[in-house]
Amino acid sequence: MEATVAERGQITLPKPVRDALGLSKGTILKVELEGSRIVLRKSVDDAVSRARGRFKLEGFGDTDAAMRAVRGEAADAPNGDATP
Template sequence: MEVTVAERGQITLPKAVRDALGLVKGSTLKVELDGSRIVLRKSVDDAISRARGRFKLDGFESTDEALRAIRGRAPGDPLDR
């Protein structure tokens, strides 16, 4: 794929690339130089922030309670007697 650098140094990422990476308006990319190559990396924090708040805790009062139901006693929890 080829893109053209605009007058102000901007490029447009092809739609296929944006869709494949789940990039939307406001997505953060990391820009790195590798010799004469430019490497763009999708920020992991961006993916996490978009997923935050999308999952319901049906039947649980807190995340901790849901995790205990799945994993059992957490370190630091008091022992049941």
């Protein structure tokens, strides 16, 4: 696959690349140089940062209780001391 650098230094990533990485308008890419190579990396931290704090743990008093439920530990057991 190839991409051509436009007059203003822009390139268009081929659609198969965008689709494979789930890139859409507004996706932040990190640009790095490795010798004579340009490396583009999808900024995963950005997606995590945007989602942080947006979801509620309905039915659980706190994050620890939710994690115990996911792990199948007893609800009233202290942290890390439950038996499955």
